[in-house]
Amino acid sequence: MIDFQPWILEIPILALLAVTAVAVARIRDLWAAVMFTGIYSFLGASWMLILDAPDVAFTEAAVGAGISTVLLLGTLALTGKKEKPSTTSPLMPLVVVTVTGAALIYGTLDMPSFGDPNAPVHQYPNPGFVEKSLHDMHGLPNVVTSVLAGYRGYDTLGETAVIFTAGIAVLLILRPNKTDDFPSQTNSKSIPKPKPNVSSKRRKGGRK
């Protein structure tokens, strides 16, 4: 029996990630760019699944490929679907990106190889967490959950507060109206309807 070789999936997914990233950067049609970012997130989720991180894969698939794509489409429905052609020279950004990329790749040379048990990330915090979790948590087998909500419960409270703050901030900026909150399309009196010939198609597209 032949063992499953991870590279059979890894190489195509990483190659597709690179292709998608270039496509997002090159393409001028913003609808297509948004769809490509969704594909990029989905490939990222598949990649996380190969790396044995199903929690992250869940989140990436739902947030990256799902909700953020919808939010970007919603934004495009409010703005426009074509990117303005750039007037500045692409030389400077290219230099910045190349230098940053080279620095990052140089940084990876010192990193321990994937799955190395002696890597700092596996030595700190104390690996004892994994051993004592089952006893401390009265038999809860998922160490990720017990670290997230048990040992590091205070941090997670902070994370939840961050999400709460983000929601409040978006509401403060984008909430439609003080008196008539969240008008539906049928009964919005305060905001004048846009010209139908330009925008109705776009709005419809945005709410696919």
Added chain:
Amino acid sequence: MISFPIIRVVSKLLIPYILLFALYVQFHGDFGPGGGFQAGVIFASAIVLYAMVFGLPAAYEVAPPKVIEKLVAVGLLLYAGTGFASLFLPRPNQDVPVTGNFLEYEVFQHNLLPGILPTGQHLGIFLVELGVGITVTAVMIIIFYAFAGRERVA
């Protein structure tokens, strides 16, 4: 979108299962991969799908913005409230009554229906994850409403 029969029928079939899967990820998060963050996002994506297919007014009836707005705070309050509750409850198996620390779930030890109701650490994690799930769901839905509810100002 409601005029496209395939989209309408397929999403009507899928939405209950997406919701069910979100609840599974939420309440099975102690045993398998998942937890409040993932479950909240999955639950919200079901509502977003519903809003996209059947229109915002229909979604407002399923998940009224006024309720969702309040749920944003309810989840965080549930989380913080669990922490404060543990400040005032006595630690189990102590001769002198000592109250617990912030978010110390040991104090939720009880003997009500053992094996059915979660207790101690399990109950604490359950409540905390529920709080996370509620906040994440509500924030995702409210952000979507904020974007989709705006008219184009040309």
